[in-house]
Amino acid sequence: MSDEWRKKYRLEALQAVTKRSAYGNDIDLSDFVTIPKGGADLDEDVKRRSLEVGVDLEGKKGGTYFQVDHSVLLSQLASRIKGVEMMPTDEALNKYEWLRGYYWKALSVSQDKYTAIAELRQTKGYFIRSAPNEKVDQPIQACLYIGTGGVLQAPHNIIIAEEGSELNVITGCTADSRAKTVAHVGVSEFYVKKNATLVFTMIHSWSDDAYVRPRTGVIVEEGGTFISNYVMIKPVKDIQSYPTAHLVGNGAKAKFNSIIYASKDSIIDLGNRIYLMAEGTSGESIFKVVSTGTSKVYNRGQIIGQNRNTKGHLECRGMILCPTSSITAIPELVAEHSDTELSHEAAIGRLQEEQLHYLMARGIQPEQAIGVLVKGFLDPGLPGLPTRLQEEIRSKLALLERKSSPQEPC
Amino acid sequence: MLLSVQDLHVRVEGKELLKGINLSMEYGEIVAIMGHNASGKTTLALTLAGFPQYQVSEGKILFEGEDVTSKSIDERARMGMALAFQSPPAIRGIKLGHMISLSAGMNPWQPKPGDDPDLPKKILSKVNLEPEKYLDREVNVGFSGGERKRSELAQIFAMRPKLMILDEPDSGVDIDSLKVLGNSLQEYFRTEKCSMMIITHHRHILQYLKPSRMHILSGGKIALTGSYEELMPKIEELGYERLIKEAANE
Numbered sequence: 001m002s003d004e005w006r007k008k009y010r011l012e013a014l015q016a017v018t019k020r021s022a023y024g025n026d027i028d029l030s031d032f033v034t035i036p037k038g039g040a041d042l043d044e045d046v047k048r049r050s051l052e053v054g055v056d057l058e059g060k061k062g063g064t065y066f067q068v069d070h071s072v073l074l075s076q077l078a079s080r081i082k083g084v085e086m087m088p089t090d091e092a093l094n095k096y097e098w099l100r101g102y103y104w105k106a107l108s109v110s111q112d113k114y115t116a117i118a119e120l121r122q123t124k125g126y127f128i129r130s131a132p133n134e135k136v137d138q139p140i141q142a143c144l145y146i147g148t149g150g151v152l153q154a155p156h157n158i159i160i161a162e163e164g165s166e167l168n169v170i171t172g173c174t175a176d177s178r179a180k181t182v183a184h185v186g187v188s189e190f191y192v193k194k195n196a197t198l199v200f201t202m203i204h205s206w207s208d209d210a211y212v213r214p215r216t217g218v219i220v221e222e223g224g225t226f227i228s229n230y231v232m233i234k235p236v237k238d239i240q241s242y243p244t245a246h247l248v249g250n251g252a253k254a255k256f257n258s259i260i261y262a263s264k265d266s267i268i269d270l271g272n273r274i275y276l277m278a279e280g281t282s283g284e285s286i287f288k289v290v291s292t293g294t295s296k297v298y299n300r301g302q303i304i305g306q307n308r309n310t311k312g313h314l315e316c317r318g319m320i321l322c323p324t325s326s327i328t329a330i331p332e333l334v335a336e337h338s339d340t341e342l343s344h345e346a347a348i349g350r351l352q353e354e355q356l357h358y359l360m361a362r363g364i365q366p367e368q369a370i371g372v373l374v375k376g377f378l379d380p381g382l383p384g385l386p387t388r389l390q391e392e393i394r395s396k397l398a399l400l401e402r403k404s405s406p407q408e409p410c
Numbered sequence: 411m412l413l414s415v416q417d418l419h420v421r422v423e424g425k426e427l428l429k430g431i432n433l434s435m436e437y438g439e440i441v442a443i444m445g446h447n448a449s450g451k452t453t454l455a456l457t458l459a460g461f462p463q464y465q466v467s468e469g470k471i472l473f474e475g476e477d478v479t480s481k482s483i484d485e486r487a488r489m490g491m492a493l494a495f496q497s498p499p500a501i502r503g504i505k506l507g508h509m510i511s512l513s514a515g516m517n518p519w520q521p522k523p524g525d526d527p528d529l530p531k532k533i534l535s536k537v538n539l540e541p542e543k544y545l546d547r548e549v550n551v552g553f554s555g556g557e558r559k560r561s562e563l564a565q566i567f568a569m570r571p572k573l574m575i576l577d578e579p580d581s582g583v584d585i586d587s588l589k590v591l592g593n594s595l596q597e598y599f600r601t602e603k604c605s606m607m608i609i610t611h612h613r614h615i616l617q618y619l620k621p622s623r624m625h626i627l628s629g630g631k632i633a634l635t636g637s638y639e640e641l642m643p644k645i646e647e648l649g650y651e652r653l654i655k656e657a658a659n660e
Contacts, residue, residue: 007619017590352499354499357483361493362483362509362513362565363488363513363515366482369484372512374503375503376504377502
């Protein structure tokens, strides 16, 4: 592809390569490689790990985009699904000149060193677009997989739900358990056009040696709805992300649901920011977290009411299982208009003994009872998610019930 | 003998709430425990079930001849002691159907061969809770008084216990629910011959179950023991306090 048009982004990025992020630990990415090593195969372990994040490589479920490290192994197109197209982002940028108008428009390339590095060392990414007025029943699935140690994966994803369309995307991000010290700085831009609905479900399943800095921007136009469901139940070394939604059209809506099981020495710094820019817009962020081990969780949230008849709500519910772990909720409400209604609610506490005893009185052993309660606490009833995906997430939470993770020593 | 409670003293936060209870139950026997508020009825139920905040300072509890005084709640439950709570907690995120399977010793998320997937349905029907409506409801969330009591029965029926400890199964329920509860318990007793200890304030539920013996608690002790036929009319006529006083004078 001729890269002339990208030059300005590259130059901007160069200015920002040392710019620290406003949040989270500063990660030195210079030692990670982005040169494709090639040769990654779809072996059984890859298949198993991708199933764990809800992506079925047999492709029974619909369109599939699959990226190992930097190579796109599978891009079963939407030729099979009416009304959707999906391809690697670089291919899409070559194919459609108009797409350049969406590149780095939902967030800034110079936001911090991670956006800068994502531009300078970009490794593919996917482009998904639903055609106007198409209601796409089948969820589109994408999987970003890191299979090699020392790799930096920096995909740039663009998802567009065109006017009046409905699109459901499930993305799994995972790292091979054998791959030591990996980094991911994925950029995602979401565009929800007039009266469109985009449900984006992300399942993160990193290794406990993964540094993760996703950067996400969302633009929702008039009457559009963006719903994000985020699930992470495996340990990670250090993740920080603060997806930001701009509700630019009247009546636009954004809702973020996050379900986190923080274990081992994970450092998890996640939040959502919503700008209620246009009249009648509304936003909500619901964050549920259970912490064990020596994990540290920060839940940030910011809603900025900037127009009349706007409404926003932040909620953080935390259950702390180990006294060596910690949960910090940092909600911020910013009213920049007199006719905005903003609220937040945060409740963090330990497992309720009364509930534990109740389950034990049914003959359930304490370890299993804790697992059942943790699962119940996190179980969301995620809105806008097809039953099948809902069940898939439930079955992941059921792992908590079956496995010994809640008993992990404090 | 199924249950033998010997000289049971119980303390909660340093305060003695039970002061030497002696009672026993045979297999297939129904016993009623009555008494005014704060006489120690619920303390007795929760102590028998093994709740750790109820500390046994003296005496012991034998279940089928085995000393269970220091056994945990879940161990006792698996041995066959099942408690229906007076005010069960609401538990978000756990479906009643799953809770019934768990109570039956099954894992609803990972069924073993031989598990009956229809068990929750069958049991809900036994307590007159329509399975279509209640299987997926979260346990006790938004339940009315009567629904809570029926959900309790469904769970302990699933446990197939040897002894049911029913802590006020009739409190806060309307007359229709009372009938359902009475009939369900009566039917369960008829088919399973399970022993029942019923803690109650009212005679209504007892009309369905006809206990062979009644104990009246007062101040953490058994003040009076007698047959249902003998004691029930006197309680209704005199009330607990006068009845106990008169019995003491006699």
